[in-house]
Amino acid sequence: xxxxxxxxxxxxxxxxxxxxxxxxxxxxxxxxxxxxxxxxxxxxxxxxxxxxxxxxxxxxxxxxxxxxxxxxxxxxxxxxxxxxxxxxxxxxxxxxxxxxxxxxxxxxxxxxxxxxxxxxxxxxxxxxxxxxxxxxxxxxxxxxxxxxxxxxxxxxxxxxxxxxxxxxxxxxxxxxxxxxxxxxxxxxxxxxxxxxxxxxxxxxxxxxxxxxxxxxxxxxxxxxxxxxxxxxxxxxxxxxxxxxxxxxxxxxxxxxxxxxxxxxxxxxxxxxxxxxxxxxxxxxxxxxxxxxxxxxxxxxxx
Amino acid sequence: xxxxxxxxxxxxxxxxxxxxxxxxxxxxxxxxxxxxxxxxxxxxxxxxxxxxxxxxxxxxxxxxxxxxxxxxxxxxxxxxxxxxxxxxxxxxxxxxxxxxxxxxxxxxxxxxxxxxxxxxxxxxxxxxxxxxxxxxxxxxxxxxxxxxxxxxxxxxxxxxxxxxxxxxxxxxxxxxxxxxxxxxxxxxxxxxxxxxxxxxxxxxxxxxxxxxxxxxxxxxxxxxxxxxxxxxxxxxxxxxxxxxxxxxxxxxxxxxxxxxxxxxxxxxxxxxxxxxxxxxxxxxxxxxxxxxxxxxxxxxxxxxxxxxxxxxxxxxxxxxxxxxxxxxxxxxxxxxxxxxxxxxxxxxxxxxxxxxxxxxxxxxxxxxxxxxxxxxxxxxxxxxx
Numbered sequence: 159x160x161x162x163x164x165x166x167x168x169x170x171x172x173x174x175x176x177x178x179x180x181x182x183x184x185x186x187x188x189x190x191x192x193x194x195x196x197x198x199x200x201x202x203x204x205x206x207x208x209x210x211x212x213x214x215x216x217x218x219x220x221x222x223x224x225x226x227x228x229x230x231x232x233x234x235x236x237x238x239x240x241x242x243x244x245x246x247x248x249x250x251x252x253x254x255x256x257x258x259x260x261x262x263x264x265x266x267x268x269x270x271x272x273x274x275x276x277x278x279x280x281x282x283x284x285x286x287x288x289x290x291x292x293x294x295x296x297x298x299x300x301x302x303x304x305x306x307x308x309x310x311x312x313x314x315x316x317x318x319x320x321x322x323x324x325x326x327x328x329x330x331x332x333x334x335x336x337x338x339x340x341x342x343x344x345x346x347x348x349x350x351x352x353x354x355x356x357x358x359x360x361x362x363x364x365x366x367x368x369x370x371x372x373x374x375x376x377x378x379x380x381x382x383x384x385x386x387x388x389x390x391x392x393x394x395x396x397x398x399x400x401x402x403x404x405x406x407x408x409x410x411x412x413x414x415x416x417x418x419x420x421x422x423x424x425x426x427x428x429x430x431x432x433x434x435x436x437x438x439x440x441x442x443x444x445x446x447x448x449x450x451x452x453x454x455x456x457x458x459x460x
Numbered sequence: 461x462x463x464x465x466x467x468x469x470x471x472x473x474x475x476x477x478x479x480x481x482x483x484x485x486x487x488x489x490x491x492x493x494x495x496x497x498x499x500x501x502x503x504x505x506x507x508x509x510x511x512x513x514x515x516x517x518x519x520x521x522x523x524x525x526x527x528x529x530x531x532x533x534x535x536x537x538x539x540x541x542x543x544x545x546x547x548x549x550x551x552x553x554x555x556x557x558x559x560x561x562x563x564x565x566x567x568x569x570x571x572x573x574x575x576x577x578x579x580x581x582x583x584x585x586x587x588x589x590x591x592x593x594x595x596x597x598x599x600x601x602x603x604x605x606x607x608x609x610x611x612x613x614x615x616x617x618x619x620x621x622x623x624x625x626x627x628x629x630x631x632x633x634x635x636x637x638x639x640x641x642x643x644x645x646x647x648x649x650x651x652x653x654x655x656x657x658x659x660x661x662x663x664x665x666x667x668x669x670x671x672x673x674x675x676x677x678x679x680x681x682x683x684x685x686x687x688x689x690x691x692x693x694x695x696x697x698x699x700x701x702x703x704x705x706x707x708x709x710x711x712x713x714x715x716x717x718x719x720x721x722x723x724x725x726x727x728x729x730x731x732x733x734x735x736x737x738x739x740x741x742x743x744x745x746x747x748x749x750x751x752x753x754x755x756x757x758x759x760x761x762x763x764x765x766x767x768x769x770x771x772x773x774x775x776x777x778x779x780x781x782x783x784x785x786x787x788x789x790x791x792x793x794x795x796x797x798x799x800x801x802x803x804x805x806x807x808x809x810x811x812x813x814x815x816x817x818x819x820x821x822x823x824x825x826x827x828x829x830x831x832x833x834x835x836x837x838x839x840x841x842x843x844x845x
Contacts (some may be wrong), residue, residue, distance in 0.1 A: 364567075365578070370578070371553050
């Protein structure tokens with residue numbers, strides 16, 4: 159009977175509770191996205207703002223639609239720069255996410271296996287970098303990585319590098335990887351930690367007991383059971399990394415091609431807002447559509 | 461549903477055979493965690509095909525002892541021999557023991573089938589062989605139709621069966637069961653206890669079970685070791701443990717018992733042909749047929765099970781010894797039995813149990829009645845420890 163009576167709690171209060179998150183999403187996600195979508199379908203104008211208004215006055219709907227066109231999207235397909243930017247961003251995001259997994263997993267595992275009284279402190283240490291500005295932390299890496307920076311000085315002091323040599327990573331893709339992995343590590347470690355921490359330790363004992371040595375037990379038991387954490391951490395990192403602008407801009411060189419930088423250049427360098435908006439919309443589609451398909455499939459499996 | 465009971469059990473007591481070699485031998489085992497001594501200089505022999513129970517309250521060291529046999533813990537001192545071989549330092553994954561965990565520890569991402577096959581896959585058996593053994597195990601625990609389910613889709617009782625099948629699949633020399641039935645309800649637990657005994661008997665394996673449930677230990681075991689604070693207090697058959705506990709601790713831990721402190725007034729050496737000890741339990745004179753080392757004036761305890769105390773409104777022939785007079789203070793009706801709490805004149809409470817052979821309306825004794833309690837000389841026993 160209890161299942162049937164759930165509808166009895168309907169009423170204005172219940173609708174309000176349900177509506178709040180949807181209103182929030184509508185206001186801060188759907189509305190801005192629709193504005194960007196609209197701009198991407200309009201033409202460039204040398205004006206303030208630098209695009210032709212398509213929805214200024216509530217004119218006739220036909221008039222509104224006739225002014226929209228997909229010109230910007232065709233342009234994106236024509237110019238190799240954009241496709242290369244997308245591909246290069248995805249490549250960078252893939253490699254970074256992989257590095258994050260390789261570095262973050264042992265950290266999360268060590269945290270989850272640490273004595274329980276240490277764990278809150280360890281989690282605290284992972285979150286600690288958030289207490290200083292992200293921008294300042296990336297600038298700090300410039301100080302470390304630049305040719306006459308701390309890394310060079312350190313290597314020269316311990317004798318691994320001659321006094322005339324310098325570390326040549328600043329303004330290369332390697333520096334971008336270092337910056338990205340450093341900045342996103344907490345976002346990888348925390349979901350992994352929460353998945354690993356929940357795991358029942360006796361499962362490993364059971365595997366051991368049944369003749370499975372510890373390393374094999376890791377791949378047979380621990381890793382498969384931490385998949386939700388691996389997927390969550392990878393998505394949380396991959397999506398923003400693909401659109402990352404600040405790190406490649408500050409640490410990367412002129413050859414570092416990422417869609418975030420291209421987007422910025424279109425907006426603020428070329429002041430071509432419609433084209434930049436088209437780039438943004440496409441980026442969203444490139445990222446969201448495969449993830450949605452993936453999640454649908456995961457639901458089917460689970 | 462007709463059920464075959466299998467061959468009738470034969471008398472099995474290798475522990476009384478001086479030529480029998482122990483299958484498992486714990487030799488002066490001590491286990492310390494920092495300052496805490498979990499197991500203290502413990503020695504124990506367990507024989508092949510024995511169903512052996514480690515019984516005790518939580519924290520008595522029984523689980524630690526089992527985990528040392530499985531290889532999850534190493535003894536601080538002493539050694540463990542399995543078929544005469546020292547197994548210290550052998551990692552758990554190379555020991556011929558398998559364990560059924562208290563939490564079952566089923567792999568949640570694998571089907572029932574895969575869970576059972578897990579141990580066999582580690583042994584690099586052929587596909588066909590694994591398949592055959594898994595089917596055999598599924599049949600043994602009657603879970604054939606659940607082979608493709610995941611543990612999350614099973615009931616508690618079914619999960620417990622999967623855990624049992626998984627731990628039996630490798631045909632271990634010793635099966636370790638850590639509180640195996642703790643999570644099941646009473647009815648299912650009783651059923652499973654008999655099934656466990658049946659399986660143990662059919663497969664001819666050695667079972668070592670850890671439990672704090674004395675009824676469970678009594679039902680399933682050939683022998684029980686009662687543990688307290690890291691030492692074994694008594695190792696014996698269930699009947700011996702129940703009828704002849706060697707200490708106040710064991711007597712009190714197993715079943716219901718009346719314990720009265722008293723002083724020896726006539727040691728057993730003085731009487732013949734049957735040795736009889738006579739005690740003075742604060743005015744109550746008790747005579748017990750027992751060969752007991754206690755000397756005149758020793759402080760000892762008299763212990764008697766409630767079902768061995770006769771309760772009657774009529775005065776027994778001899779009231780000078782093994783008899784007490786009191787008022788029925790409370791009655792616990794248990795269905796098959798009623799337990800009468802009788803308050804003696806000095807306030808001491810004695811429990812007497814009576815089988816309810818007739819229906820309730822015919823019962824002659826009720827609250828507030830003055831009754832006589834009496835017992836024969838061989839019903840109780842003297843505890844010196």
